[in-house]
Amino acid sequence: MTLQDEFRSSVVVVGASRGIGRAIAKVAAREHNVVVLVARSPEGLAAAALDVEQAGGKAFTLELDLLAADASARLEAFLAAKELICGVLVNSAGYGLRGPAAALPVNDQLGIIDLNIRALTDMTLRFLPGMLARGRGGVINLGSIAGFFPGPYMALYYASKGFVRSFSDALHQEVSRAGVTVTCVSPGPVSTEFLERSGADRAALFKILPKLDADYVAERAWSGFKSGRRRVVPGISAKLITLVAALLPTAIILPLIGRLQRRRKDS
Ligand SMILES: NC(=O)c1ccc[n+]([C@@H]2O[C@H](COP(=O)([O-])OP(=O)(O)OC[C@H]3O[C@@H](n4cnc5c(N)ncnc54)[C@H](OP(=O)(O)O)[C@@H]3O)[C@@H](O)[C@H]2O)c1
Incomplete structure (x- = not known):
């Protein structure tokens, strides 16, 4: 069943110019949805729009x-001008930084809070009331396995994903009886530009773990959301890590993650 409805519903993908967001846009387009692609890069948006149209959807950028x-106000105004509503919101924009928190630039670290937490929250709270009024649709938030424990040498990123997990879980409980789904998708490493941009690809932890394909993560995310799931943890290794994280005390996890996340030559 398509999520398209009489209100000219759209799937809004925030962080759609590359990576996981672009892959989710493609999956949503296969069901002939109107897909609104949001990001900064015009070239990335144009490429994502082509993907959407080729997959059978209608794209706006x-x-x-x-x-x-x-x-979020500008996005809402854009949708109104196109006579669209946000039926499904995908919050996929995010970034991380690896290094000791006391040494990384403070403003860049605060930017993680602004993007991964503030912008995601703002978008979610702006569009959730409309979904509740209509009794359908929902939100897919990109968390991470990093949201299941603290992460020395990537402290802000892990903390931001802990917020995404907690916030999404709580919202899921609040809205699911009203016919609206909030799903938190928590992958391990995924082969996108994120890994290099954040410096995570140089940490032993990310060298050890297998990297998932963005298309696979997108399939799991979309089908989990459509089944009304609270959480999607794609891949066996990510599932194992979240299980181990739930069993081990923080006193053991902290030095373990700290060691695995420092640069090899630092250790
Ligand atoms: N890749 C992984 O290993 C991995 C693992 C677990 C979770 N995640 C999470 O999954 C999400 C997507 O990651 P990804 O791997 O797809 O990352 P990515 O390839 O770096 O893509 C990030 C997207 O966010 C957009 N974005 C970044 N800053 C923005 C801003 N200020 N305004 C508007 N858009 C902005 C980028 O577009 P523009 O630059 O064009 O604006 C891009 O479309 C993130 O939340 C990430 O934390 C990733």
Whole structure:
């Protein structure tokens, strides 16, 4: 069943110009949805729009910097101008930084809070009331296995994903009886530019773990969301890690993650 409805519903993908967001947009397009692609890069958005059209969907693109204070209001105005509503929201924009928190630039670390937490929250709270009023649709938030424990040498990123997990779980409980789904997708390493940009690819932890394909993560995310699931942890190794994280005390996890996340030559 398509999520398209009489209100000219759309799937809004925030962080759609590459990586997991772009892959989810493609999967949603296969069901002939209207897909609104949001990110900063015009080239990335144009390529994602082509993917969507080729997969059978209708694409709209919006160049938007989520760090702008009025980002969600601008997205809402864009949708209104196109006579669209946000039936499904996918929050996939996010970044991380690896290194000791006391040494990394403070503003860059605060930017992780602004993007991974503030912008995701703002988008979610702006569009959730409409979904509740209609009694359908929902939100897919990109968390991470990093959201299941603290992460020395990537402290802000792990903490931000802990927020995404907690926030999404709580919302799921609040809205699921009203016919709306909030799903938190928590992958391990995925082969996207994120790994190099964040410096995570140089940490032993990310060298050890197998890397998933963004298309696979997108399939799991979309089918889990459509089944009304609270959490999706794609891949066996990510599932094992979340299980181990639940069993081991923090006193053991902290030095373990710390050691695995420092650069090899630092250790
Ligand atoms: N890759 C992994 O290993 C991995 C693992 C677990 C979880 N995740 C999470 O999954 C999500 C997607 O990651 P990814 O691997 O797809 O990352 P990615 O390839 O780096 O893509 C990030 C997306 O976010 C957009 N974005 C970043 N800053 C933005 C801003 N200020 N305003 C608007 N858009 C912005 C980027 O577009 P523009 O640059 O064009 O704006 C891009 O479309 C993130 O939340 C990440 O934390 C990733």
